[in-house]
Amino acid sequence: MSNPSSSWVAQFNPGDRVEISPRDVGFRGSWYAGTVVRREAKNTNRYVVEYDQLYADESGEKLLQETLDSIQLRLPPPEKKKVQFKFEDEVEAFYSDGWWEGAIIAEHSGGKFAVFLRGFEEQIVFEEKDLRLPVQWVKGKWEPRFEQVQREKENSNFSKEVMKFTQGMQVEVLTDEDGLKGAWFAATIIEPSGEDKYLIEYKTLRNDDDTEFLREVIRACNIRPCPPEIIVVDGFKVWDAVDAYYNEGLWVGVIAKVLINSNYEVNFIEYDEKTTFNQADLRPHQDWLNGKWVVP
Known part of the structure; x- marks a missing residue:
């Protein structure tokens, strides 16, 4: 060139x-x-x-x-360095034969990460090998993005900021349980439980014998504060990203069809499933990124 x-x-x-x-x-x-x-x-x-x-x-x-x-x-970006990805990182994910912009919204076991892809308005789990940090193509050369420079400075100082939660705080929790992956559940912080972990109590999930609400120790990266309420005045439109209350949790979906009486057909793309919801069971989707709630 x-x-x-x-x-x-x-x-x-x-x-x-x-x-x-x-x-x-x-x-x-x-x-x-x-x-x-x-x-x-x-x-x-x-x-x-x-x-x-x-x-x-x-x-x-x-x-x-x-x-x-x-x-x-x-030009193809420089060969990616070994990176320890973390919650809220801006990334590019290899999906459908191309690299797509997104953000890590949760860390899973086995070196996997849940990424919200903005182009698809959906959440997908990727292996580390299929992720890279974005760099900027500026005036014919590659330059690291500002947040990447900041990240490298943080890594050089061996520092890593994780949001701290307090006892009694109302939060939402991402679980790795089979059949529930990708869903967020309302919970309460009970107490810290080791480094960057918390004992939480779910508000809707109960223990096996149904005698009390389920308690679990969850990593801080899979906990987020409750989002601010967004009032929907004129209803949702096709392709709007939403959170749907389903099976006791909140699932990310996209409005596929507007029906009568404030009902909507919602497509859960990751599961290739469509379900009908009333507007009362939907809320506008928001992403918790860099310590802020962002509407995609």
Whole structure:
């Protein structure tokens, strides 16, 4: 690749390995591996590129080629360093043959992480090998994002901030129990229980003999404060991200269809399941990121 021009438009050569950002609806925020085929003769800022893993038709015999602006291309980022991912990290996750922007919303056992993918408006569990920290393509070169620089400073000082919870605090808890993964449950903090862990009591889940509410020790990274209430005046729209009260917990879904009498069909994409809810059992989805509630 040659040096960027004075207007900072990146220049590529045939055969350059690149990452490609499609502008089609449903692909924004993603990057796919590909190769530069040639530069357009009439517009030197446009290139014909060929994807590595996207195909021109359903037969899968011919790789897709597109003509795109140079701003939709970038060199592959530097080989990723070994990273200890943590709750609230901004990441790129390899999903559906491309890299997608998201944020870690929970840590699971076995080196797995629950990531909220903004492009899909859903939560998916990934292995560490399928995640990378995002870097910025600025004026023809790679630069670490501000939060990554801050993270490296924190790591060099062996520090790691974890939100502290107090006895009696009302919270929501993410569980690893089979059949309940991905759901958040209302709970109360009973007391600290070791480093960055808390004994909590669920408000809706009961013990096996149904004599009292279930208590468990939960890692702090799987606990969050209760979100602020958002009043929905005009109802939800198709594609709105919501939390649905279902099976005693809150599950992330997307409005698939607006029905009559304030009812909605909600698609739980991770489970490929659709269920009908009344508006009273739905709330706008919010993400707990960097110590703040964020509406995606």
